[in-house]
Amino acid sequence: MSATTATVGGGIARKVGSLHRERRWALVTAYISLVFSAIIMLAPPFYMLITSLKTSAEIADQKGNPWIVRNPTLMNYWELMTDKLFQGFFINSVIVTVIVVVLTMVISVLAAFALARMRFFGSQVLATGVFLTYLVPDTLLFIPLYQIVGGLGLLNSIWGLVLVYPTLTVPFCTWIMIGYFASIPKELDEAALIDGANWMQMLTKIFIPVALPGIIAATIFAFTVSWAAFVYPTAFVTTPDQMPLTIGVVSQLVRGDTFAWGQIMAGALLAALPPVIVYAFLMDYYIAGLTAGATKG
Amino acid sequence: MAQVTLRKIVKEYEGGVQAVKGIDLDIADHEFVVLVGPSGCGKSTTLRMIAGLEEITSGDIAIGGALVNDIPPRDRDIAMVFQNYALYPHMTVYDNMAFGLMLRKFDKGEIRRRVENAARILDIGMLLDRKPKALSGGQRQRVAMGRAIVRDPKVFLFDEPLSNLDAKLRVQMRTEIKKVHQTVKTTTVYVTHDQIEAMTLADRVVVMNHGVIEQVGPPQELYHHPATKFVAGFIGSPAMNFIPVRLEQGGAALNLELPGGIVLPVPADRTRRYTPHIGRELLFGLRPEHLTEVRPNDHRENMAVFEAVPEVVEPMGMETLLHFWMEGAEICARIDPATPAEPGRGLPLAADMNQMHLIDPKTDRVL
CATH class of the missing domain: 3.40.50.300 (P-loop containing nucleotide triphosphate hydrolases)
Structure with a gap:
């Protein structure tokens, strides 16, 4: 009896041991690939950071290890932040982004609510059509859009950007919101209808609060797209006073064949800061919003 | 209101x-x-x-x-x-x-x-x-x-x-x-x-x-x-049993004849209601609770006794359910839990014919 028990016990121990080993290998492999990807991803911003802390002389110096700062300085940051032109780029980016985000969310939420909930003729086709427009890249769209913006007299103006950025943000945000609204049980609007709500009250008092994670996800997306847009401002804006950060930094800090590398890197890092802060605080909402409806609640 | x-x-x-x-x-x-x-x-x-x-x-x-x-x-x-x-x-x-x-x-x-x-x-x-x-x-x-x-x-x-x-x-x-x-x-x-x-x-x-x-x-x-x-x-759980029968005249009374030879007498007070349907194939409906063990000194009228061989016996505590086959239909009976019953062993059951229903299979209406 005792011999049998010992054999069985040994068998279980071996099995458990092999499971532990399998799990350990899986973890080791996962860590190695994650560390490798992290190094690849973080190398450029890290190089930007150390370059931004160097003087022009140190950057130009061919001797020594380029990954190490010998005489760190915040001069590049100080010069940029006190530069009226750079401040103008920053303000332009803020104005355009804030207006585009607000416009996008108003249009997307209303459109998504109608497409997801108010069954009407062609709503399905329209919903798919909205998403399809997102698949057309901005590098193709900017040519016809140039004609339109030019026709409206908005070339070389931040208001032209306010007009065209929603063509990038509205389709995808509407799509996110349609998915989120569709995951809200139908009985909730029926309960609200019976409770006495009209469509607008249903949207403002039930759907928007319930879909807040989705709305935050869409807002972050719209913010990132508007803040980081490059093709449209490059095509539509020509004078520094109307430029947003993305093209301002590149176009104004490169004079002929002279690159102010330290300032370019400092400018790029400062420009990247707002999205980083937004993501850091709202990452959970962003993921929850994008994966809504993927699993049964 | x-x-x-x-x-x-x-x-x-x-x-x-x-x-x-x-x-x-x-x-x-x-x-x-x-x-x-x-x-x-x-x-x-x-x-x-x-x-x-x-x-x-x-x-x-x-x-x-x-x-x-x-x-x-x-x-x-x-x-x-x-x-x-x-x-x-x-x-x-x-x-x-x-x-x-x-x-x-x-x-x-x-x-x-x-x-x-x-x-x-x-x-x-x-x-x-x-x-x-x-x-x-x-x-x-x-x-x-x-x-x-x-x-x-x-x-x-x-x-x-x-x-x-x-x-x-x-x-x-x-x-x-x-x-x-x-x-x-x-x-x-x-x-x-x-x-x-x-x-x-x-x-x-x-x-x-x-x-x-x-x-x-x-x-x-x-x-x-x-x-x-x-x-x-x-309506009712377990559901009512349905058995195909033929309604026949047996002297002054009516009988339900099952294909296997079992004959169940129809209570006298139903004779007038069912007479127009004599000779027809009908469905006989009886609830499980009206199909019980044979009780000693049971003086109720219109009880028809026959033998059944349960296939499954389900003790529920306050009652026991018997499932058996009869003329191609699965039948459920509800018996007293004290009555000994086991699968495969025949036991007499009493059908309370006062509670019977007859259904016209063409219209599905209860007669």
């Missing part, structure tokens, strides 16, 4: 599928009516048409004497409890219950009075500050009922409200719903597929099948005097 009247209600979906095929129903003031039937029988569609959540294809619906065909749900003065509760997840219990009153611009004091009164009736006073996710299934169901009660509507509509609860809680909540109706007395239309829920709750039960009403009546009437084979089979 109000009566609800349905006149020739039809609901036809795109593609010509008729979910409800011209039903008529009168529900009295204060009445508790349960619509019961299998999935797809049109009971929920009917309820949703009363609520105004589904448009009617033709016919008329009146609540409190006023035609409501084209009136939106919010103006019908009804309240509805949904199967999945449909509580607003971002609001507290208090706000969930007060929401309808706030939209109707009730003053704050009145809202508080009504919510607290409903909370007292449903015993959820201590939950008012919680969000729905912090509540159990039973508590959520109570809040959903509270949301209906505070509105003091003309009609309560319940759409399978207990289906998401476990068996024990379902029985408990069933009693709660009955208690609430006895307290507030609001006209209630309740939809369920569970015939026990229908029997225990209803003043009148409406049995629906394939979009038509099979029978309307008090639970006991449906149970003892079903109008159709469907009602006879649907």
Whole structure:
């Protein structure tokens, strides 16, 4: 009896041991690939950071290890932040982004609510059509859009950007919101209808609060797209006073064949800061919003 | 409080599928009516048409004497409890219950009075500050009922409200719903597929099948005097047994002859009713509780005794169910748990022929 028990016990121990080993290998492999990807991803911003802390002389110096700062300085940051032109780029980016985000969310939420909930003729086709427009890249769209913006007299103006950025943000945000609204049980609007709500009250008092994670996800997306847009401002804006950060930094800090590398890197890092802060605080909402409806609640 | 009247209600979906095929129903003031039937029988569609959540294809619906065909749900003065509760997840219990009153611009004091009164009736006073996710299934169901009660509507509509609860809680909540109706007395239309829920709750039960009403009546009437084979089979658990028989004249009396040679005598008081059907193939219906063990000194009249060999024996505690085959039909008998029974061993059973039903297989109507 005792011999049998010992054999069985040994068998279980071996099995458990092999499971532990399998799990350990899986973890080791996962860590190695994650560390490798992290190094690849973080190398450029890290190089930007150390370059931004160097003087022009140190950057130009061919001797020594380029990954190490010998005489760190915040001069590049100080010069940029006190530069009226750079401040103008920053303000332009803020104005355009804030207006585009607000416009996008108003249009997307209303459109998504109608497409997801108010069954009407062609709503399905329209919903798919909205998403399809997102698949057309901005590098193709900017040519016809140039004609339109030019026709409206908005070339070389931040208001032209306010007009065209929603063509990038509205389709995808509407799509996110349609998915989120569709995951809200139908009985909730029926309960609200019976409770006495009209469509607008249903949207403002039930759907928007319930879909807040989705709305935050869409807002972050719209913010990132508007803040980081490059093709449209490059095509539509020509004078520094109307430029947003993305093209301002590149176009104004490169004079002929002279690159102010330290300032370019400092400018790029400062420009990247707002999205980083937004993501850091709202990452959970962003993921929850994008994966809504993927699993049964 | 109000009566609800349905006149020739039809609901036809795109593609010509008729979910409800011209039903008529009168529900009295204060009445508790349960619509019961299998999935797809049109009971929920009917309820949703009363609520105004589904448009009617033709016919008329009146609540409190006023035609409501084209009136939106919010103006019908009804309240509805949904199967999945449909509580607003971002609001507290208090706000969930007060929401309808706030939209109707009730003053704050009145809202508080009504919510607290409903909370007292449903015993959820201590939950008012919680969000729905912090509540159990039973508590959520109570809040959903509270949301209906505070509105003091003309009609309560319940759409399978207990289906998401476990068996024990379902029985408990069933009693709660009955208690609430006895307290507030609001006209209630309740939809369920569970015939026990229908029997225990209803003043009148409406049995629906394939979009038509099979029978309307008090639970006991449906149970003892079903109008159709469907009602006879649907109401009662375990379901009524059906055995194909031939009705024959045997001297002055009538007999039911089974293909295997068993002859069951028809009670004398049924002779006149059944005489026109002599010689016909019919269906004999008898409930399991009327097929019992043979009791010593049983002096009841019209008991027919025959032997059965059970295939399965199910001891339930207060009774034992026997399952056996008879003329190609699976039959269930309900015997006293003290009676010894085991699979494969024959035992005599007594059929109480006073409780028999005869069904015309052509029309499926009970004769």
